[in-house]
Amino acid sequence: MKILEGLWNIFTNPLFYKLTLTASTPLLFASLGGVFSEITGVVNIALEGIMLLGAFSSVVIAYYTGSAWLGFLLSIPIGIGFSWFHAWASIKWRGNQIVSATALILVAQGLTGFLMEPIFGQPGQTPYVGRIDEINIPGVSNIPFLGEAIGTISPIVLLAFALVAFTWFLIYKTPLGLRMRAVGENPEAADTLGVNVFKIRYFGVLMSGALASMGGAFLSIGEVGNFRELMTGGRGFIALAAMILGNWNPIGAMWACLLFGMSEALANQFQSSHLLNVSATVKPLFNLFPFIVTLVVVAGLIGRTRPPAADGVPYEKEE
Amino acid sequence: MRGRLWAFLVPLFSVIIALLIAAAVIVMIGQNPVTAYKAMIEGAFGDLQALADTIIKTTPLILTGLAVGFGFRAGLFNIGAEGQMIMGAILATVVGMNMRGVPPSLAIPLTMIAGMIGGAAWASIAGYLKAKTGAHEVVTTIMLNWIATYISSYLITGPLAVGSGTPKSPEIAPSAKLPPIVTVGALEMTSGIVISIIAAIVIYIVLEKTKTGYEVKATGFNPYAAEYGGISISKNTVMSMAISGALAGLAGALEVMGLHHRFLGTLSGGKGFDGISIALIGQNHPIGIIFASFLIASLRTGSSNMQFVGVPKHIVTIIQGIVIFLVAADRIVKTLLRAKKVRR
Numbered sequence: 001m002k003i004l005e006g007l008w009n010i011f012t013n014p015l016f017y018k019l020t021l022t023a024s025t026p027l028l029f030a031s032l033g034g035v036f037s038e039i040t041g042v043v044n045i046a047l048e049g050i051m052l053l054g055a056f057s058s059v060v061i062a063y064y065t066g067s068a069w070l071g072f073l074l075s076i077p078i079g080i081g082f083s084w085f086h087a088w089a090s091i092k093w094r095g096n097q098i099v100s101a102t103a104l105i106l107v108a109q110g111l112t113g114f115l116m117e118p119i120f121g122q123p124g125q126t127p128y129v130g131r132i133d134e135i136n137i138p139g140v141s142n143i144p145f146l147g148e149a150i151g152t153i154s155p156i157v158l159l160a161f162a163l164v165a166f167t168w169f170l171i172y173k174t175p176l177g178l179r180m181r182a183v184g185e186n187p188e189a190a191d192t193l194g195v196n197v198f199k200i201r202y203f204g205v206l207m208s209g210a211l212a213s214m215g216g217a218f219l220s221i222g223e224v225g226n227f228r229e230l231m232t233g234g235r236g237f238i239a240l241a242a243m244i245l246g247n248w249n250p251i252g253a254m255w256a257c258l259l260f261g262m263s264e265a266l267a268n269q270f271q272s273s274h275l276l277n278v279s280a281t282v283k284p285l286f287n288l289f290p291f292i293v294t295l296v297v298v299a300g301l302i303g304r305t306r307p308p309a310a311d312g313v314p315y316e317k318e319e
Numbered sequence: 320m321r322g323r324l325w326a327f328l329v330p331l332f333s334v335i336i337a338l339l340i341a342a343a344v345i346v347m348i349g350q351n352p353v354t355a356y357k358a359m360i361e362g363a364f365g366d367l368q369a370l371a372d373t374i375i376k377t378t379p380l381i382l383t384g385l386a387v388g389f390g391f392r393a394g395l396f397n398i399g400a401e402g403q404m405i406m407g408a409i410l411a412t413v414v415g416m417n418m419r420g421v422p423p424s425l426a427i428p429l430t431m432i433a434g435m436i437g438g439a440a441w442a443s444i445a446g447y448l449k450a451k452t453g454a455h456e457v458v459t460t461i462m463l464n465w466i467a468t469y470i471s472s473y474l475i476t477g478p479l480a481v482g483s484g485t486p487k488s489p490e491i492a493p494s495a496k497l498p499p500i501v502t503v504g505a506l507e508m509t510s511g512i513v514i515s516i517i518a519a520i521v522i523y524i525v526l527e528k529t530k531t532g533y534e535v536k537a538t539g540f541n542p543y544a545a546e547y548g549g550i551s552i553s554k555n556t557v558m559s560m561a562i563s564g565a566l567a568g569l570a571g572a573l574e575v576m577g578l579h580h581r582f583l584g585t586l587s588g589g590k591g592f593d594g595i596s597i598a599l600i601g602q603n604h605p606i607g608i609i610f611a612s613f614l615i616a617s618l619r620t621g622s623s624n625m626q627f628v629g630v631p632k633h634i635v636t637i638i639q640g641i642v643i644f645l646v647a648a649d650r651i652v653k654t655l656l657r658a659k660k661v662r663r
Contacts, residue, residue: 045457085644095648098396098457102595103644110636117631118348237461244458281477288469295462298455299448 010269014148019268021150021157022223024261026051026232028160029215030239031246031253032167033208038248039171040204041184041310046086046101047212048236049108054079054216056112059227060119062129069132071221072156072214079213080206082108087205091198094314105236113229124229131225132156156214156222163211167250180204184308187315197315212236234291241294248307256297263293326607329652330600333645334614336652337638344637345630355630362624363617371503373613373620374512375578379404380612381515382570383594385522386438386563388603392526393559394539399445399460400567401591402467403438407568409471410437411575412479412582415491426494431514431572438568439561441467446560450553456560464591472584479582488582497577509577516609518566523605535559567591593619596639599646615639 010016030047037044057078062071082104089100113123120126134152141151171177182190183200191197219235220227238260245259246252267289342352363373383400390397397403411434418426445463448454475486499507526532537545538555546552574586593615600614601607618639622632645652 089644089648089651093648093650095650097647099599099647100644102398103640103642103647106592106596106636106640106643108640110633110638110640113633114344114631114637115348123631234461234465237458241458241462244455279477281473281480284469284476285473288466291462291465291469295448295459295466298458298462299452 006270006273010266010273013269014145016265016269017149018153019265020258020262021153022261023264023268024257025154025157025160025222026215026219026235027239027242027257027260028164028254029218030212030236031242031257032163032250033211033215034240034243035167035171035246035248035250035253036180036211037204037208038243038311039184039308040180040201041187041308041313041315042087042090042201042205043097043312044083044086044101044205044208045098045237045240046083046104046108047208047215047239048232048234049101049105050079050083050209050212051216051219051232051236051239052105052112052230053082053108054213055220055231056115056216056227057213058217058221059126059129059225060115062221063119063126066130068130068221068225071129072132072217075213075217075221076210079209079211079216081209083205083209083212084202086209087202090314091201091205094316097312097314109230112227116227116229126227128225129221132222154218154222156218159214160218161254164250164254171250181308183315184310187310187313191315191317197317201315212239215239238290238294241298244307245297259297260290260294263290325649325653326602326604328656329649330602330607330611330642330646332652332656333642333649334600334638336645337641340641341634341638345634348630350629354628355625355634358624358628358630359618359621361621363621365624368504368506369620369624371501371506371508373616375506375508376616376620377612378511378515378577379570379574379590380593380597380616381512381519381609382566382573383590384597384601384608384612385519385594385605386566386570386591387594388598388601388605388608389522389526389535389566390559390563391598391603392539393535393555393563394542395446395449395556395559395563396457397442397445397460397560397563398457398595399442399463399564399591400570400594401587401589402460402464403441403564403567404571404574404587404591405467405471406441406571407434407438407564408571408575408582408586409474410434410568411572412488412491415495415575416489418492418495421492421494423494423498426492427497427576430491430495430576431569434568434572434575435565436568438571439565442560442564442567443557446557449560450556471582475582475584486584490581491575495576496580497573507577511573511577514569514573518569519605519609522566526605531558567594593639596643599643 030051054075058071058075061074062068086100086104089095090097116123134154136152141147179195179200183197187197242256243253245256267286270286271283345352345355364370386400387397411430414433415430445456445459448459449456475488479488481489497509499509501508534550538552542552597608597611597615601611618635622635626632
């Protein structure tokens with residue numbers, strides 16, 4: 001019964017919902033990035049690496065400029081530049097997209113670890129460089145429960161959810177979105193109709209770089225104000241699973257990210273809950289939560305989703 | 320012949336280009352790349368102890384490289400060698416701990432088999448899910464890596480914990496330890512390296528000379544054609560993942576039996592991921608993988624020595640990343656090579 005009481009306490013605590021939103025946010029950015037890339041036909045499992053570089057570069061920039069906001073914003077072009085390598089290898093050189101993305105993950109892991117010492121003079125983690133302040137939402141802060149949950153929140157969280165709407169609109173309601181989907185479903189046909197397949201694919205991959213980088217930057221400069229080695233901890237892959245679970249649709253991806261965010265928040269709350277009478281050695285096992293949820297969900301539901309037809313297939317223009 | 324030449328030249332040039340780019344990165348942090356690389360070479364082959372260390376580090380890499388490479392041949396991208404290695408090491412430790420009084424001739428093979436079963440079982444989860452539901456192995460094996468990591472850290476801080484300080488399991492029975500063949504200073508080189516090389520030869524024979532190998536390659540080359548030809552893809556997927564996992568699990572077992580003699584939390588230390596680089600550099604060929612493992616092991620042992628001249632060891636990961644990138648987009652390298660020929 002203790003466990004039910006503990007669960008009840010967690011679910012009736014407004015802070016749990018705030019924690020869920022915060023945990024979903026980095027996943028959401030990266031997941032939307034995945035949608036952008038794959039809808040145009042390029043698989044991008046490098047999200048993990050781009051996030052890591054985004055998390056690191058935002059802290060470095062904030063360290064030198066003293067502004068957390070500048071750190072967040074300038075990490076976006078860095079994410080774009082980094083993802084360009086993936087686009088270049090997979091679009092221009094028709095390389096193996098999974099292998100090229102794996103390479104990017106390794107480079108990001110190596111580079112962030114490598115630069116830590118020359119820049120901050122210490123390995124492992126950087127000093128605190130400040131973080132993006134939370135804002136009060138006027139009108140909401142006074143409402144009971146809801147006010148406690150989302151009355152004071154990071155503007156980046158709001159941005160993430162606004163981008164869901166933006167991405168959905170762009171993909172399903174604009175000519176550009178139509179072209180993107182056409183290139184991902186049937187590049188030959190799109191080409192015949194005069195759509196520049198290569199350009200659209202570059203756009204998709206570079207957008208995924210921008211978004212994944214923002215996701216990483218939120219983890220560091222948006223939440224804790226410093227960078228730890230390998231701090232993304234598999235979130236890029238969870239975001240990828242969320243995109244698949246959401247059927248390559250921004251709204252679907254959002255729900256999946258909320259599910260994963262909630263399991264992360266739940267794991268977190270379980271560990272700090274006094275009501276659960278478990279020993280300190282068992283507590284780390286709660287960290288397994290999001291990964292097991294991902295595994296079960298990907299295995300159980302994937303049969304019902306369908307990727308874009310040309311996803312992962314390099315396009316070769318016939319001369 | 321031309322294909323064989325490319326298979327050798329592309330990785331070679333990729334490594335050279337990666338070393339050049341890494342040299343530029345070293346210059347950027349204000350260090351001398353010549354000093355750095357000299358330190359690296361000395362650290363990897365400078366004396367007998369350095370060389371022994373490199374060979375000890377080569378041992379598990381051959382196996383994780385084979386694990387990833389075998390998966391590739393079957394059309395599977397197994398990023399889970401890390402988790403499979405951990406599970407193999409845990410099972411080998413548990414069995415090895417209980418081998419007191421059992422003669423080495425029985426204890427050693429039993430412990431090795433336990434490791435292989437641990438890795439194979441863990442990988443089979445991903446193989447089964449892929450065959451049954453189509454869940455992509457890249458996502459599932461990554462999740463299984465994290466789950467293995469958390470389970471192992473729970474075990475060595477909880478039920479298997481012994482002593483204080485760094486979390487560790489009890490030692491395995493003396494009869495389950497691999498006897499050293501050469502002892503250099505504090506380093507014991509065991510028959511692990513021989514076992515790894517034998518595994519590579521076995522995988523070569525399986526792939527090239529057996530019906531199973533033919534089916535695995537056919538599935539990897541073109542699953543639709545293979546299915547049409549009467550090969551069961553789902554059976555092959557599960558089996559290939561299991562073999563791949565068994566190799567990674569054996570890597571874990573040999574680390575326990577030959578090096579640490581117990582399970583340590585830091586035992587895998589990215590060796591599963593190194594398997595990806597090694598399989599790609601070795602072009603998924605068992606013999607190529609042996610050479611690629613030696614290369615990566617030299618970079619790893621050498622990089623520790625580079626830290627003394629002020630270059631963080633993470634440079635190796637960057638080099639590996641660049642090599643993989645160039646292998647992925649091998650047309651870049653081929654174009655560069657052709658351009659050279661034209662100029663000449």
